[in-house]
Amino acid sequence: MSLLLVDPAQRDGVPELYENLGIASLAASTRQAGYETETILTHLEGWSYRRLGREIADRDPDVLGVSLLSYNARRTLRLLRRLKRDGLRARIVVGGHFPTFNDEVLLREWPELEVVVRGEGDITLVELLRGWESAGDLEGVKGISFRAGGGIRRNEARPLTHDLDSLPWPVRDHTERILEMGGTLHMTRARGCYANCAFCSIASFYRAQGGPGWRRRSTDSVLGEMEELAARYPGVEMKFLDDQFIGPGRKGLEDTMSFARAIIDRRLEVPFSIFARADSVEPELFRVLKTAGLRSVFVGVESGSQNQLDSCGRTRDQVHHGAHLFRSLYRDARCEGEPLLSAGYPAALGSPGERPLHREPGHRLQGHTVPRSADV
Ligand code: B12
Ligand code: SF4
Numbered sequence: 538m539s540l541l542l543v544d545p546a547q548r549d550g551v552p553e554l555y556e557n558l559g560i561a562s563l564a565a566s567t568r569q570a571g572y573e574t575e576t577i578l579t580h581l582e583g584w585s586y587r588r589l590g591r592e593i594a595d596r597d598p599d600v601l602g603v604s605l606l607s608y609n610a611r612r613t614l615r616l617l618r619r620l621k622r623d624g625l626r627a628r629i630v631v632g633g634h635f636p637t638f639n640d641e642v643l644l645r646e647w648p649e650l651e652v653v654v655r656g657e658g659d660i661t662l663v664e665l666l667r668g669w670e671s672a673g674d675l676e677g678v679k680g681i682s683f684r685a686g687g688g689i690r691r692n693e694a695r696p697l698t699h700d701l702d703s704l705p706w707p708v709r710d711h712t713e714r715i716l717e718m719g720g721t722l723h724m725t726r727a728r729g730c731y732a733n734c735a736f737c738s739i740a741s742f743y744r745a746q747g748g749p750g751w752r753r754r755s756t757d758s759v760l761g762e763m764e765e766l767a768a769r770y771p772g773v774e775m776k777f778l779d780d781q782f783i784g785p786g787r788k789g790l791e792d793t794m795s796f797a798r799a800i801i802d803r804r805l806e807v808p809f810s811i812f813a814r815a816d817s818v819e820p821e822l823f824r825v826l827k828t829a830g831l832r833s834v835f836v837g838v839e840s841g842s843q844n845q846l847d848s849c850g851r852t853r854d855q856v857h858h859g860a861h862l863f864r865s866l867y868r869d870a871r872c873e874g875e876p877l878l879s880a881g882y883p884a885a886l887g888s889p890g891e892r893p894l895h896r897e898p899g900h901r902l903q904g905h906t907v908p909r910s911a912d913v
Contacts, residue, residue, distance in 0.1 A: 538670050540567055540574045541598035541627070545589065545605070545613040552583035554720025558778060559604055559633065559658075561707030566659040569705045572666055576710050581720075586616050594625060600666065601627040605635045614647050621649040630665060632658045634738050637745065640682035644689050653682045656746040657728075659704050661695050680746070697746045701728065701754040706762050716770055724763070724775045724809070726796070727753035731785035732814060739780050751784055753792075756799050763800075767807050774808040774832060782811035783822075790819050793826070800829040808832045 542564055544557040560576050567574045575596065579589050593601060605613060617629055632654035636643055640653040652675070654661050661680040668675045675683055680695030698704060707725075716722060729743040729750040743750045763775065783793045800807070810833035811826075823831070 546579035553580035565705040
C-alpha cells in the first residue's frame with residue numbers, strides 16, 4: 538500500500554526551507570511498519586497549489602495523508618475536492634492541529650475526507666493503514682474520527698506516546714537539499730508544553746490525549762541523533778523545535794543542565810538554538826547551555842503590556858527577568874569575543890482587547906531588546 542504525505546504550502550509558490558518534522562515522523566513510523574511512503578513539502582518545492590494537484594494526481598497513491606493548519610486548511614480542502622472530482626483514487630486522511638479540533642465539521646462538510654486523525658499520528662496512522670489494508674473495521678483504532686452508520690464516529694483518544702524513544706527518528710528525505718539551499722536543520726528533544734497560555738493550541742492538543750503535556754526523549758537518543766546529523770552535515774546549526782526545550786519546575790532545570798553537560802562531555806561542538814519560556818531562564822543553566830553550543834533562544838514575550846500579558850497568563854516581571862539575563866549573557870559573550878547569544882520576541886497579535894503598542898500604558902518591551910535580536 539503506497540502512502541503520500543503532503544505538507545501544503547504556506548504561500549503559493551514561495552519556497553521555504555525546512556523539514557517538517559511532523560511529516561518526517563509519520564514517514565519514519567509508516568516506513569518502519571513496511572509501507573512505501575513518499576513525502577512532499579510543497580513550500581520547499583515552491584509549487585503553486587495547481588502544481589501540487591498535478592503532482593499528487595501523477596503519483597496516484599493508495600492513501601493521501603495531508604497535514605493541515607488553520608491558515609492553509611480551506612485552500613487545501615478545495616484542492617482535495619477538485620482532485621477527487623477529477624478522479625483521484627486515493628483514500629484521504631488529514632491530521633495536525635486544525636483537524637484535531639475540527640474533526641466533526643470537516644467530516645460533515647468535506648465528504649472527500651475519509652478519516653481525521655486527532656493528536657499525535659505516529660501510531661494511529663500505522664494502525665489506520667493496517668485497518669484499511671485488512672479491510673477490517675476501524676472501531677479499534679484510537680484517535681480517529683470517521684463516518685459510520687450515517688453519522689460521525691469519534692473513537693476514543695489515543696493516549697500520548699510516553700516513551701518517545703520508542704518512535705523511530707524522523708526521516709531526512711529533504712534535509713540535504715534544504716541545507717544546500719541555505720535552510721534550517723530541525724531537531725526535537727521534547728514534545729508538548731506544561732503551560733496553558735490562553736491563545737495557544739498546544740496545551741489543548743496534547744491534553745486531549747490525556748497528558749502529561751511535556752515529554753522528552755532520553756539524552757542518549759538525542760545525542761545519538763545529533764552525532765549522526767553532525768557527521769552528515771558538519772558545522773550546521775540545529776534548531777530544536779520543542780515548544781519548551783526546558784521542562785517544568787526545578788526538575789526541568791536540573792534535567793536540562795545534565796543534558797547540556799552531556800553535550801559538553803561528548804565534545805559534540807554543535808551549535809544549536811531553542812525555544813524557552815521567560816520564567817525558565819536561569820543564569821547558571823544558560824551559561825552551561827551556551828558552553829554546550831547554544832547560540833540562540835526564542836522567548837515568547839507576547840506583549841510589553843501587563844494588560845495583554847494577563848490574558849496570556851504571563852507577568853511582565855518574568856519577561857523582564859529573561860530579557861535582563863540575555864542582555865548580560867550577550868555582554869559576557871561580546872567581552873569574550875565568542876559567538877553572540879540573541880533572543881527573539883514574537884508577539885501574540887489579535888488577542889481580545891488588544892490595542893496598538895504605543896497606546897498601551899507602561900509598555901517597556903523595546904527598552905529590553907537584546908542587541909542583534911532577529912525577531913523584535
Ligand atoms: C516549528 C514550527 C514552525 C516552523 C516550521 C513549520 C513546520 N511545519 O515544520 C516555522 C517557523 C516555519 C513555522 C511556521 C508557521 N507556524 Co508553526 N509551529 C512550529 C511548531 C513549534 C513545531 C512543529 C513540529 O515540528 N512539531 C513536532 C511534530 C512531531 O508534531 P506535529 O507537527 O504536530 O505533527 C504530529 C501531529 O500533529 C500529527 N499530524 C500532523 N500532520 C498530520 C497529517 C496526517 C495525515 C496525520 C495522520 C497526522 C498528522 O502527527 C504528527 C506526528 O505525531 C508548532 C507547535 C507544535 N508543537 O507542533 C507550531 C505550529 C504548528 N505553528 C503554527 C502556526 C500558526 C504557524 C504559522 C501559520 C505562523 C505564521 N503566521 O506564519 C506558520 C505556518 C508555516 C507552515 N507551513 O507550517 C501553529 C498552528 C496552529 C493551527 N491551529 O493550525 C502551531 C501549532 C503553534 C501554535 N500553537 O500556535 N512553524
Ligand atoms: S508556553 Fe508557549 S507553547 Fe506553551 S502554552 Fe504558552 S505559548 Fe503555547
